[in-house]
Amino acid sequence: MAKRGKVNQRQRILEEAAKLFKEKGFAGTSMRDLGGEVGMEAASMYNHIKSKDEILESICFYVSDTYIAQLAEVKQTEASYTEKVESLLRRHVHLMLEDGAAVSVANNDWKYLTGDKLTAFKEARKSYEQGFATLLEQGIAAGELHPVNVSVALFTILSAVRWVELWYYPGRGISAEELEQNIITILLNGLAK
Amino acid sequence: MAKRGKVNQRQRILEEAAKLFKEKGFAGTSMRDLGGEVGMEAASMYNHIKSKDEILESICFYVSDTYIAQLAEVKQTEASYTEKVESLLRRHVHLMLEDGAAVSVANNDWKYLTGDKLTAFKEARKSYEQGFATLLEQGIAAGELHPVNVSVALFTILSAVRWVELWYYPGRGISAEELEQNIITILLNGLAK
DNA sequence: CCTACCGATCGGTAGG
DNA sequence: CCTACCGATCGGTAGG
Numbered sequence: 343m344a345k346r347g348k349v350n351q352r353q354r355i356l357e358e359a360a361k362l363f364k365e366k367g368f369a370g371t372s373m374r375d376l377g378g379e380v381g382m383e384a385a386s387m388y389n390h391i392k393s394k395d396e397i398l399e400s401i402c403f404y405v406s407d408t409y410i411a412q413l414a415e416v417k418q419t420e421a422s423y424t425e426k427v428e429s430l431l432r433r434h435v436h437l438m439l440e441d442g443a444a445v446s447v448a449n450n451d452w453k454y455l456t457g458d459k460l461t462a463f464k465e466a467r468k469s470y471e472q473g474f475a476t477l478l479e480q481g482i483a484a485g486e487l488h489p490v491n492v493s494v495a496l497f498t499i500l501s502a503v504r505w506v507e508l509w510y511y512p513g514r515g516i517s518a519e520e521l522e523q524n525i526i527t528i529l530l531n532g533l534a535k
Numbered sequence: 536m537a538k539r540g541k542v543n544q545r546q547r548i549l550e551e552a553a554k555l556f557k558e559k560g561f562a563g564t565s566m567r568d569l570g571g572e573v574g575m576e577a578a579s580m581y582n583h584i585k586s587k588d589e590i591l592e593s594i595c596f597y598v599s600d601t602y603i604a605q606l607a608e609v610k611q612t613e614a615s616y617t618e619k620v621e622s623l624l625r626r627h628v629h630l631m632l633e634d635g636a637a638v639s640v641a642n643n644d645w646k647y648l649t650g651d652k653l654t655a656f657k658e659a660r661k662s663y664e665q666g667f668a669t670l671l672e673q674g675i676a677a678g679e680l681h682p683v684n685v686s687v688a689l690f691t692i693l694s695a696v697r698w699v700e701l702w703y704y705p706g707r708g709i710s711a712e713e714l715e716q717n718i719i720t721i722l723l724n725g726l727a728k
Numbered sequence: 729c730c731t732a733c734c735g736a737t738c739g740g741t742a743g744g
Numbered sequence: 745c746c747t748a749c750c751g752a753t754c755g756g757t758a759g760g
Contacts, residue, residue, distance in 0.1 A: 369563035370647065373755060385756075386729045394755065424727050450643060454563065487726050491709055494717040495726060497698040504697070505690040516684055524687040532725030533680050533688060534617050566739060578740075579745045587739065 352390040355380055359397045360443035364507075368398055368451040398451060399459050405448035406466040408437060413473045423481030427499075428526055430474065434503045435522045442507030449504060471496060502529060545583040548573055552590045553636035561591055561644040591644060592652050598641035599659040601630060606666045616674030620692075621719055623667065627696045628715045635700030642697060664689060695722055 358379040362371045373384040373394055380387065391397055412433045416426050438445055452463050475496050481487035487495075503525065510521060551572040555564045566577040566587055573580065584590055605626045609619050631638055645656050668689050674680035680688075696718065703714060 366646070367560050367562050367644075369560050372753075374753085383730060385731085388756070389729070427726070451560075453559070486728060488720065488724065488728055490721055490726070491713065491717045493702070494709070494714060495721055497702055498695045498718055498721050499726075501698040502691045502695045505694040509686070509690055516687070520684065521687060524684045525691055527681065528683055528688055528691050528725070529721070530725050530727040531681065532721070532723050533620070533683070533692075534723040535679060535681055565737075567737085576746060578747085581740070582745070 351380075355387055355390055356397060356400055357443075360401050360441075360447050363398070363401070363451050364443045364446040368394075368447070368454045395454075395456065395459075398447070398454060401444050402448045402452050402455060402459075402463055403466070405437075405441075405444050406463060406470070408441075409470050410466060410473075412437075413470055417473070417477070422486060423477060423484055424486045424530070426477055427481060427487075428530065430477070431499065431503070431526055431529065432522055434500075435506060435518075435525060438503060438506045439510065439518055446507050471500075474500075499529060548580055548583055549590060549593055550636075553594050553634075553640050556591070556594070556644050557636045557639040561587075561640070561647045588647075588649065588652075591640070591647055594637050595641045595645050595648060595652075595656055596659070598630075598634070598637050599656060599663070601634075602663050603659060603666075605630075606663060610666070610670070615679060616670060616677055617679045617723070619670055620674060620680075621723065623670070624692065624696070624719055624722065625715055627693075628699060628718060631696060631699045632703065632711055639700050664693075667693075692722060 355376070359371070359376055362376055362379060365371075366375070373387065377384040377387060413430065416430045416433070419426060419429065421429070452460075452467075455463050475492050478487065478492045478495055482489050482492070506521070506525075510516075510518075512518070514521075516524075548569070552564070552569055555569055555572060558564075559568070566580065570577040570580060606623065609623045609626070612619060612622065614622070645653075645660075648656050668685050671680065671685045671688050675682050675685070699714070699718075703709075703711075705711070707714075709717075
């Protein structure tokens with residue numbers, strides 16, 4: 343029998359919640375729905391989590407923390423700016439493939455955060471965007487990248503990856519590596535010959 | 536005094552609903568919230584609409600109908616495939632700028648459609664995607680576009696435009712024309728030099 | 729971890 | 745277009 347510690351059960355609740363929130367939205371998912379997936383009465387889950395809001399917070403900050411850590415990793419690398427952008431892009435695709443439900447929730451349901459948590463999440467996101475934008479600016483200044491509007495480039499890149507989670511599953515007729523390479527080719531080299 | 540016919544009031548309800556659904560999600564918006572924005576009791580709106588679900592349907596199908604009409608327009612044009620793709624892209628950005636809230640709802644809240652309407656919406660979307668994909672395939676076959684995976688290219692393009700509505704407002708330090716041109720440059724010519 | 733239950737809020741209807 | 749109200753469902757608590 344697998345051990346069912348408090349931590350494990352909490353983790354299970356968070357994982358099932360991410361799947362349900364992605365599918366039906368935070369507001370569209372009831373604690374009774376979630377209980378059904380976890381195999382527990384709604385009331386029983388309150389032994390492992392504080393509130394429905396706290397579940398959302400855990401998922402959103404897990405994602406924003408990961409993004410920020412990845413940016414820091416890439417920044418301290420010794421590589422050209424083009425390579426740094428490419429590397430960050432690959433990490434985006436990877437996280438999407440590994441933890442797509444959580445990324446989806448952080449992208450779409452962060453707006454249901456409240457108070458301090460909402461403020462903190464917006465700040466984390468802004469700080470990540472600033473860091474990424476700086477990378478693009480440096481790449482342009484160094485003559486490595488086309489002199490496009492940095493904000494437009496930033497959001498185009500960030501959005502371009504978001505569909506992956508809705509579309510990709512192994513056995514799609516394309517491997518994860520090919521998927522990644524295709525996205526990078528389109529964004530770095532463009533569609534037109 | 537402006538005339539307040541039944542049709543006008545219905546239109547106002549749909550417009551306010553699109554804004555609220557975008558902001559708080561379909562499930563997160565109550566009919567009382569909506570009544571507050573429209574300036575009417577929740578119960579009174581039922582003289583103009585059949586149900587909350589019907590509001591969502593009207594918004595989603597307005598958007599999918601528009602997309603499909605734009606695709607048909609572009610397809611019958613005499614132009615290179617690259618130009619057709621560019622033209623379709625420009626229309627995407629335009630609709631986003633003109634009717635951002637509705638586009639946002641069709642992108643994010645279509646999942647709350649039910650029964651026949653859900654089926655019909657999915658089919659409309661699939662038919663649009665097929666049509667767009669065919670354009671890309673033809674462009675590749677003609678040697679105009681890089682030989683990338685068509686599905687990957689399609690979804691990368693469609694997603695790359697979605698952030699516009701969340702970010703852009705006149706006075707952003709960039710005009711609508713520049714915005715459009717930057718997005719097209721990035722997607723067609725790529726970021727790297 | 730469950731049963732029983734709370735006050736609040738939901739979409740929607742009746743009747744005027 | 746409003747008042748009054750319906751049954752259903754919500755997030756969450758008490759007590760065991």
